[in-house]
Amino acid sequence: MKHKITENEIIKMTNQVFEESFEIETEKLQPKMNIFEDLGLDSLDIVDLIVALQQKFDVKIRNDERVRDIRTLEDVYRFIIILKKEVASLGTE
Secondary structure, eight states, X not given: OOOOXXXXXXXXXXXXXXXXXXXXXXXXXXXXXXXXXXXOOOHHHHHHHHHHHHXXXXXXXXXXXXXXXXXXXXXXXXXXXXXXXXXXXXXOO
């Protein structure tokens, strides 16, 4: 049986994606940081980010309209937390 992933683990794993995929220093990974303006990602990076998050968390994101509302790192955390809860509630995790 898989253990339920905690919010702290989601934050840590999301930060790892930013560190590994975009070489962003850990100190810069603060919840209020804007992923475009502060962290320097562009629209092409977002595709890579989505692929990396899907692999890291074993979720499907690509066609999710909520992705358009993501602006800050905190938005990314919240989005993944909600997705994991939805998957868990469906019992497919």
